[in-house]
Amino acid sequence: MTRALRNGDLPKGFADQKEQDASGRLRTPRYPLGEVLALIPARSGSKGLPDKNITPVGGVPLLARAALAAKACGRVSRVVVSTDSPRYADIARAHGAEVPFLRPADLAQDRADLQDTFFHMLDSLYALDGCQPGALLVLLPCYPFRTPADLERIMDRAEDCGAAVCMPGIRGPDRSAHWFLRDDQGRAVRQDLDGGCVAEGEAVYLRPCSFSLLRLPPWSLVHGRAASWADMLALRREWLVQAEAQGMLRNAPEVVEYGELTGLEVHDACDLAVLRRLEARGLL
Template sequence: MTDTGVLGLIPARGGSKGLPRKNIRELDGLPLIAHSIQAGLDATAIDSVVVSTDDDEIAQVAETHGGRVPFMRPPELATDEAPTAPVISHALETLHSEGEEYDTFVLLQPTSPLRTSTHIEEAYSIYKGSGVESVVSAYPTYETRWKPSPEGAQKLNYTDASKRRQDREPEYVVNGAVYVVDVEQFLQTGETITGMTEIYEMTERESIDIDTPFELWLAKQILTEWETDD
């Protein structure tokens, strides 16, 4: 059995209600999924970039841009209701049956095109250097959150004092861009954020997650119009 260490896994099903065919929509001259494939290929921490898909066209596009598609995802794992964990398990088990053994996987959602190989490398470095079971990317926020109730609106965070925004300690929002996970721990728990976990911080701009036409438009503006020397 070949031990290749770190798997870069990109889950990309064909169906999408919010933005039909989003994984192969054009963004900055490339299909959306190609941005994640290239980031994975450029990351030296990753030994193999595999795309899990149920869709023949996505498979063809992925292979054209350097991703491997050694199997097709079964239809029952490609529905709107299908969670991610069984998709990961299917990929790991299928690759295992074909002689590929991995001790770590890096989950790369294709809807995070502003995540780069540098982000992957930095997240993986935290994973290796801290001895944790998982690392998850997130961006900081200082916004207050509220919920309605019969007693009126209730504050959910920063409830200890009415501090100015710049005086608050940040909270973190998971952005879905990078998950670095110990395979054994994942197989035991079925969770991508599992065991002792560290946060890898990205900016809010880098954290855009494309699920709607507006988010695709916004990503295009960032990639083509945003000043990069700020």
């Protein structure tokens, strides 16, 4: 990928795309995303909480809640689910998501690299129907309180600043080595906090939450040249360097702060017990 970027290498209408914001007003993003593909990875072999991804919360399976949030978001062009289970696929389709094929068995193991399932879906969709999204919105099913407005917000931020990656952060304590810290300008930057060493002052720590937006190069530049997510990222780095040099994108992550409820995760039986208590009190 050594040639200069051409118009077709960026989302259609990059310079003049107009969209409506939540209030119906026209907005002209500086860095439009193009088509956004929402991808929901949902394998069936969870060991900590069997069938976690279809566990009902408020009467709706987690997988379905993710699909419904994405479908209700007007900025998402397509919602697809990656699963190895025909049963999960039926649930996804019943709630408006596509399951164009089942995930291969080697990508459905508990030690399989989740990111390679992203590559499998993107490359397979390109081969199937020429799909070339401008951005990938990854939605793990285990966050039941994520809303369409949450998704809109992260996409708005990406279009406003041109970030290559946009991810949410949830306020929390400083006990993790992978939290985010506000810098002197108030921006959230990644820090290594080994040994509990933290910066002094009014630090705000943001725990990454597992849904994120990733800008993508046109898949025609990737298909046949990459065999894994790692290969794709190497090609994507070249693409981003050129895009940034031409003032088209900003090759840096952006962190958007969300409230604690958005980051509430169903990971194990203890998390589920908390949600069941909320249900019993009529709070879901």
